[in-house]
Amino acid sequence: MNKSEQQSRREFIRNVSLVTGTSVVASSLPWMNALANENPDQTLSPSDKIRLGIIGFGSRGNLLLLHMKNIPSIEIVAVCDNYPPHFDRAKEMTNNKTKAFVDYRKLLEIKDIDAVVIATPLNEHAHITINALQAGKHVFCEKSMARIPEDCLAMVNTHRETGKILQIGHQRMFNPKYIKAMEFIRAGQLGNITQMRAFWHRNNDWRRPVPSPELEKKINWRLYKEFSCGLMTELASHQIQVANWALGEFPDKVMGAGSINYWKDGREVHDNVNLVYTYPCGTQLIYDSCTSNKHYGLEEQIMGPKGTMELEAGKMFSETPPPAPGILHLLNNIEQKVFDTIPLGGASWVPDSPSKNKGEYILNEDLEDDGTQLEMEAFAYSVKNNEIDPEHIRQTYYASIAALLGFMAIEEEKVITVPEELKIV
Amino acid sequence: MKESLYHNHFAGMGTRFDLVLPDMDTVNGDEVFRQIKAETDRLEKKLSRFLPDSELTYINQHAAKNPVKVDQEWITILEACNNYYVSTYSCFDVTLQQNFEKDHYKLSGADNIVIDKNDATVRFANPGIKIDLSGFGKGYALDRVNDILRLHDVKNALVSFGESSILALGKHPHGNHWNVGVQHLFRPGENVFVFNLENNNMSTSGMLARNGKLRYRKTALINPVNGQPVEKIRTISVKSAKAIDAEVLSTALYVSPHNRKKKILSNFPESEAIEAVYINDEKVSIFVLK
Numbered sequence: 031m032n033k034s035e036q037q038s039r040r041e042f043i044r045n046v047s048l049v050t051g052t053s054v055v056a057s058s059l060p061w062m063n064a065l066a067n068e069n070p071d072q073t074l075s076p077s078d079k080i081r082l083g084i085i086g087f088g089s090r091g092n093l094l095l096l097h098m099k100n101i102p103s104i105e106i107v108a109v110c111d112n113y114p115p116h117f118d119r120a121k122e123m124t125n126n127k128t129k130a131f132v133d134y135r136k137l138l139e140i141k142d143i144d145a146v147v148i149a150t151p152l153n154e155h156a157h158i159t160i161n162a163l164q165a166g167k168h169v170f171c172e173k174s175m176a177r178i179p180e181d182c183l184a185m186v187n188t189h190r191e192t193g194k195i196l197q198i199g200h201q202r203m204f205n206p207k208y209i210k211a212m213e214f215i216r217a218g219q220l221g222n223i224t225q226m227r228a229f230w231h232r233n234n235d236w237r238r239p240v241p242s243p244e245l246e247k248k249i250n251w252r253l254y255k256e257f258s259c260g261l262m263t264e265l266a267s268h269q270i271q272v273a274n275w276a277l278g279e280f281p282d283k284v285m286g287a288g289s290i291n292y293w294k295d296g297r298e299v300h301d302n303v304n305l306v307y308t309y310p311c312g313t314q315l316i317y318d319s320c321t322s323n324k325h326y327g328l329e330e331q332i333m334g335p336k337g338t339m340e341l342e343a344g345k346m347f348s349e350t351p352p353p354a355p356g357i358l359h360l361l362n363n364i365e366q367k368v369f370d371t372i373p374l375g376g377a378s379w380v381p382d383s384p385s386k387n388k389g390e391y392i393l394n395e396d397l398e399d400d401g402t403q404l405e406m407e408a409f410a411y412s413v414k415n416n417e418i419d420p421e422h423i424r425q426t427y428y429a430s431i432a433a434l435l436g437f438m439a440i441e442e443e444k445v446i447t448v449p450e451e452l453k454i455v
Numbered sequence: 456m457k458e459s460l461y462h463n464h465f466a467g468m469g470t471r472f473d474l475v476l477p478d479m480d481t482v483n484g485d486e487v488f489r490q491i492k493a494e495t496d497r498l499e500k501k502l503s504r505f506l507p508d509s510e511l512t513y514i515n516q517h518a519a520k521n522p523v524k525v526d527q528e529w530i531t532i533l534e535a536c537n538n539y540y541v542s543t544y545s546c547f548d549v550t551l552q553q554n555f556e557k558d559h560y561k562l563s564g565a566d567n568i569v570i571d572k573n574d575a576t577v578r579f580a581n582p583g584i585k586i587d588l589s590g591f592g593k594g595y596a597l598d599r600v601n602d603i604l605r606l607h608d609v610k611n612a613l614v615s616f617g618e619s620s621i622l623a624l625g626k627h628p629h630g631n632h633w634n635v636g637v638q639h640l641f642r643p644g645e646n647v648f649v650f651n652l653e654n655n656n657m658s659t660s661g662m663l664a665r666n667g668k669l670r671y672r673k674t675a676l677i678n679p680v681n682g683q684p685v686e687k688i689r690t691i692s693v694k695s696a697k698a699i700d701a702e703v704l705s706t707a708l709y710v711s712p713h714n715r716k717k718k719i720l721s722n723f724p725e726s727e728a729i730e731a732v733y734i735n736d737e738k739v740s741i742f743v744l745k
Contacts, residue, residue, distance in 0.1 A: 353464045354618050355643070356636075357473040361462055364477060369630035371649050375637035375659045375692055378470050378593070378617035 039100050042397075046404070049395045050206040058209045059404070061411035074102055080413050083108035083146045083167075085134045085158055087120040090172055090199075091149035095123055097406045098147070104410050110137045113248060115241075134158050138165040145195075145413050148172060151251040152258045156181035159196065163188045168195040168413045170406075173271075174263040175430035179452050182430045186423055186454055195418045197409050198426035200271050204408055205401030207344045208272065211392045214346065215276055220334030223277050226315040227331040228269040230261070233324035235293050236301075253297035259437035260299025261288075261319040266436065269330050270307065271429035272341060273315045276332045280428040281307035281315065282448050288440040292322040305436045317436070339392070347389040354379065427454060460628075463488045467495045468592055469505070470617030477611050477628040487607050494603060495596050501528075502592045504585065514577060515585040522576035533570050533577055535699070536591060540565035542722040543707035544715055549591060550584045593620040594658060594702025601698065619659045622698055623652035637692045637729070641736045648729050648741050650694050658701035660709040661690030661731075688733040691744075695726040704728060708744065716744055 043065045047055050055062045082104055084091055091111075098104045109120035110131040121130045131137045137146070138161055145168035148158050156176040162169050169189075175182040175198055189196035202208045215223070238249045251257035252264050274280050286305030293301045302320040309315070330341040338347040356374040363370045412418045431452055439446045461476040461484030472495065476484055503509045510529070517523050525533075539547040548565050567581040588595075593616040601622055604612050611625030613633055623633040632653040636646030640661075650657050691709040695701035700723060708716050708728055720728060728744040 349466070350464065351466050351471045353462070354471060354473050354615055356618060356638070357462070357464070357475060357613075357615060359644075360475060360613065361460065364460055364475075364628055367629050369627050369634070371634040371636040371646055372613070373636045373638045373644050373646055374615055374618045374621055375635060375646075375650075375657060376618055376640065376661075376690070378619040380470060380617075 086150035087111040087116040172199040201401035204404035221336035225333040262437040267433035283308040345389040519582040522578040546707035590706035594699040597698035656698040658705040660705040
């Protein structure tokens with residue numbers, strides 16, 4: 031990492047602290063203090079560095095590498111992919127300085143690798159994660175956790191048995207905008223949450239180009255049930271996690287319907303899904319995703335008697351109008367011990383219609399990171415200090431379980447209740 | 456020691472309500488606020504013609520066909536409306552009659568509301584009318600707020616209902632009274648006139664402007680003589696001991712023909728009124744009507 035990259039990373043860290051405030055940094059991003067106090071000129075000795083391997087070098091693996099390159103304490107020492115173009119890219123992106131493997135088991139045999147990042151197709155997450163944890167490696171694994179609920183549970187159990195870190199790639203948990211929003215929600219700014227809606231709408235076939243037909247399932251694994259649950263595991267799990275986090279509960283029931291009503295191109299997973307999740311407190315999350323219209327885009331809407339949050343937009347809307355400006359003027363004068371005229375006396379104020387209520391930004395400034403840089407910073411910090419917030423695994427586990435059970439509810443056309451054997455504490 | 460200063464606000468009666476209590480701590484302030492909010496909520500459910508399940512909606516739907524049983528408070532309110540109709544020479548009129556041909560409402564004469572005190576009923580003598588208490592409700596509510604504040608022995612308070620209806624009790628903590636300004640329509644924060652208020656009320660009627668631009672509303676004030684919405688850019692502000700007097704008078708004087716204003720005010724010897732006439736977006740002439 032050169033000087034100017036170091037400079038921009040330090041600026042980024044300082045901005046996060048400034049924009050989110052010290053309370054957020056202390057409670058939700060504790061490693062930020064440590065990062066902020068790092069000496070930029072200090073050269074880390076090899077023993078201070080985390081030696082890391084990347085397994086899976088598709089688009090997500092590549093993106094994670096770019097983020098990790100900004101982190102001085104991470105040294106990429108090995109890469110692995112069993113698809114030749116990705117294998118070549120992995121070597122190229124690491125300047126041919128790393129060991130490169132086709133079989134992840136060979137990578138796990140390297141004794142001095144501390145941690146691995148797993149960004150493979152969904153159906154491969156579980157066994158690679160479990161093997162890595164058992165080999166004594168800390169693991170960062172992309173979301174969702176696994177293709178079936180039992181595998182998610184096995185991953186959590188192995189993480190707990192081995193005492194090795196298991197972090198799942200739900201980057202919104204590290205996005206300052208979301209963290210700040212949760213702080214406002216906990217402070218009661220929306221009142222008790224009574225309704226949640228989330229959706230992710232796109233208008234494309236969700237396909238990657240396939241060089242030759244026998245590679246279709248390897249490239250477009252998201253479209254086939256053997257590898258993925260499609261929209262549920264690849265998109266919905268992010269937003270279900272946000273809803274769970276906002277409410278502070280995990281859903282115990284789901285009903286849903288879905289179909290392939292537009293992209294009839296041989297895919298097996300739904301091109302549209304529509305679900306209702308019910309939480310123990312009685313609140314519902316209404317979720318839908320489609321791939322044939324993008325007008326409404328992507329959003330999580332959290333509602334309570336006092337207000338609404340739109341988390342993707344980073345906005346908050348109060349049900350109560352702001353106090354009159356003249357009254358604010360008066361309050362200010364009284365505090366300053368000034369006796370002055372109160373500017374009131376117009377015709378009756380009328381509220382804006384809901385469509386004109388522009389709301390307030392949750393953060394005053396937009397940080398360009400969607401949480402991915404910070405989640406990798408957090409992973410590096412967790413590995414170095416061998417500690418992770420136990421809530422992280424519960425949040426990410428239940429997000430995966432909810433996505434998978436949602437898929438089952440659509441497939442089986444019935445209401446699915448979370449079975450006792452899948453519950454964790 | 457930090458002086459106590461209580462402030463809270465809520466949305467109600469189609470606008471916003473602000474309460475400022477200079478000598479009040481949060482615990483006691485919250486209790487006063489809660490009672491005030493409960494009372495205004497109750498009144499909105501009773502008096503609003505926009506809520507589908509309000510008492511007024513029921514009256515408006517049924518009183519033309521049959522006498523509608525009402526409570527004592529309704530008798531008091533409707534009698535007051537009829538009295539104001541007389542004392543403002545028909546300029547304060549709570550009845551609306553829809554003119555379907557011209558697609559707007561005209562006023563039909565409050566004497567079409569027939570009150571039977573013995574039976575505690577109300578009926579409409581003219582089948583086409585509806586009651587609209589828009590120019591009455593906030594003033595009536597502010598008088599009830601005043602009752603609640605006095606019950607709690609509050610000596611000093613400033614209460615704003617939509618910034619158009621103000622109740623000022625006692626005095627500003629750093630003055631001998633409250634100075635409440637009539638804001639310039641096109642220059643927010645600037646005052647065209649200042650009322651000294653101490654245990655009295657101020658109400659303004661007129662055009663609503665926001666960010667220096669006029670906002671027109673469907674329920675704009677209607678000239679009772681020609682049935683047309685009042686169009687000239689001006690406001691009327693009235694200071695009175697009772698909030699309901701200020702509210703009714705500001706509405707009545709706003710729609711009144713000029714030659715009737717003095718006559719109306721002679722029936723309210725303790726009230727003061729000013730009219731702000733906008734020559735253009737900057738220049739304003741102030742006329743003291745009394």
